[in-house]
Amino acid sequence: MKKEGVYHQSNKSKHVLNAHCWLKILEKFHLAQVLLAALILSLLFFTIVNAEAGSPKIVILEFHGMKGGVIDENLKQLPNFQELIKGSHNDQAYVHLPHVFTTIPAASVPTMSSMYTGLLPWRTGIVSTIWFNRHTTKVRTMISYSQERINRILASNGVKTLFDYIAESGKNSMTTMLIITKGADWSIKSGVFFWGNSALVGFFRNGQWIPDSSYVDQNTISAFLTGHILAYSKSLTGILEYHHTIPDVMVVQLLGTDLFSHYPPRELKEQNASMDKIQKHYAQTVLDPLIGTLISSLKKAGCYEDCIFILVSEHGFTKIGKHIPDDTLDRTLKNCFKLPDQETSNQQAEAVIMLGASTKEIYLKNRQSGNWMDPPRLLADVKPAVDLVLANSDIQHCMNTLVIRQYPDERHDFMEENGHWWVLDWKTYQATDKNDFSFLQALRPLSVLERRFELGKYVVRGLRRQYTRETAPDIKVINKKGCYFERDFDKYGHHGSYYPSDCIVSFWVAGPGLARILPGRHILDHAASTLDLVPIVAYLLGIPIPQGLDGNNPLENLQSKRIGKSQ
Numbered sequence: 001m002k003k004e005g006v007y008h009q010s011n012k013s014k015h016v017l018n019a020h021c022w023l024k025i026l027e028k029f030h031l032a033q034v035l036l037a038a039l040i041l042s043l044l045f046f047t048i049v050n051a052e053a054g055s056p057k058i059v060i061l062e063f064h065g066m067k068g069g070v071i072d073e074n075l076k077q078l079p080n081f082q083e084l085i086k087g088s089h090n091d092q093a094y095v096h097l098p099h100v101f102t103t104i105p106a107a108s109v110p111t112m113s114s115m116y117t118g119l120l121p122w123r124t125g126i127v128s129t130i131w132f133n134r135h136t137t138k139v140r141t142m143i144s145y146s147q148e149r150i151n152r153i154l155a156s157n158g159v160k161t162l163f164d165y166i167a168e169s170g171k172n173s174m175t176t177m178l179i180i181t182k183g184a185d186w187s188i189k190s191g192v193f194f195w196g197n198s199a200l201v202g203f204f205r206n207g208q209w210i211p212d213s214s215y216v217d218q219n220t221i222s223a224f225l226t227g228h229i230l231a232y233s234k235s236l237t238g239i240l241e242y243h244h245t246i247p248d249v250m251v252v253q254l255l256g257t258d259l260f261s262h263y264p265p266r267e268l269k270e271q272n273a274s275m276d277k278i279q280k281h282y283a284q285t286v287l288d289p290l291i292g293t294l295i296s297s298l299k300k301a302g303c304y305e306d307c308i309f310i311l312v313s314e315h316g317f318t319k320i321g322k323h324i325p326d327d328t329l330d331r332t333l334k335n336c337f338k339l340p341d342q343e344t345s346n347q348q349a350e351a352v353i354m355l356g357a358s359t360k361e362i363y364l365k366n367r368q369s370g371n372w373m374d375p376p377r378l379l380a381d382v383k384p385a386v387d388l389v390l391a392n393s394d395i396q397h398c399m400n401t402l403v404i405r406q407y408p409d410e411r412h413d414f415m416e417e418n419g420h421w422w423v424l425d426w427k428t429y430q431a432t433d434k435n436d437f438s439f440l441q442a443l444r445p446l447s448v449l450e451r452r453f454e455l456g457k458y459v460v461r462g463l464r465r466q467y468t469r470e471t472a473p474d475i476k477v478i479n480k481k482g483c484y485f486e487r488d489f490d491k492y493g494h495h496g497s498y499y500p501s502d503c504i505v506s507f508w509v510a511g512p513g514l515a516r517i518l519p520g521r522h523i524l525d526h527a528a529s530t531l532d533l534v535p536i537v538a539y540l541l542g543i544p545i546p547q548g549l550d551g552n553n554p555l556e557n558l559q560s561k562r563i564g565k566s567q
């Protein structure tokens, strides 16, 4: 195998250094002793070199917000992706996972947290992008300048990340532009300066103060390779120079696809372009050339032949069909419920409503006890709020389903509770005179969603395992496809819904280093999950797969059973 360049030069320089030391030793010690020492040293040296040459280097390329199928369906027009996946002679091994479900909700913060821990939201504690904690009466959002909020929540909940597992096995990892860094040896973060620059570039290039997506991705790749501003020592080149190693796992989060899909350029908007077309355009014009840069840089570093690339995405995307003003429900509820404002704290409020996207969450206080941890009364607190929601024509027009939280063994009025949620058959209820009896009559088990959503079973499972007792809302409005609550009506695309375009992504496992572990080409014929990333990486590294995760290793048995078909 031809291997030159920095990766091996560092070992060569170690060798030169050793030879230099031996000369000094020769002056002082007996020849036999020196020969013995040299023999031990050279044995050790060859063991290290051989171990390094054989061990895979895993590069996780996360294309944030990329819909399922964008790379798969356009591979012929993406020459660098094609080389990365199939090899320059079309002879490389790969595994294609065309059907990968994200966790619910398909929004960045909760899905990333679940993907890099292998645990569902109710176990990571990061249950959404924004939520109300009934116990502390505080609203939690995960956006912070220091970018440490997610790491702190994971640490306080005792949740381990992929990087913790890697460190425990004696291997090392680096991340670029990823907010989840707990356990990683080296992390390059973005920071205020980076986002300021990208917004400035966005303003000059596109006339809007939105970070320019190509600036973000180009600088992410260069940060990964050589660092930006002060991060040289944490970049691949810096780590090679200072630590003489290539990290075993390297994660590069490319946020551009998400930015570009939320705010595509004017030409594409004027064409009324589909989300597939928008993302294909971005993949061809920005991502594919960057993959070319990545390939040539890793070849120069001498580690390309050992690389296994995992191409992932944490959620998909949908073109917005209808915007609903985000304060619609606040305006509707405030006539009968005290909402938080300048004079009213969350503790004093009777209802707290979250910012929404494809769903809207309403938290209700038990107005009799005044305690947020007491379940609200079904007829005295929940029903009046539901009646107000249903009276709004905008909501009626956009709503697919309304679900109501249950509190088994905690609330004993009128109805037996034995699940997590009821579905309100709101159309039937609307047709009645809306008395208490017809409200209770309209409550159905959550399983009826299996008939209302194409991904019914997945939606039911996801809803059951999203919230903890402290973070569960009482009413959840779930929109029709393409309807999004928004403050910014210029937004063209969004995500977070329960429909396939947001919830199904595709993964690839490929690269020159894969054949040593899993030869041949495979297309997975069953669905996988973003929760499977941690087990997949553990399997490829040959380290124990962590116990008790919600994800599985879908590559297990591929080699022996050969269930995938060759292409």
Ligand SMILES: [Zn+2]
Residues within 6 Å of the ligand: 065, 108, 258, 259, 262, 495
């Ligand atoms: Zn987004």
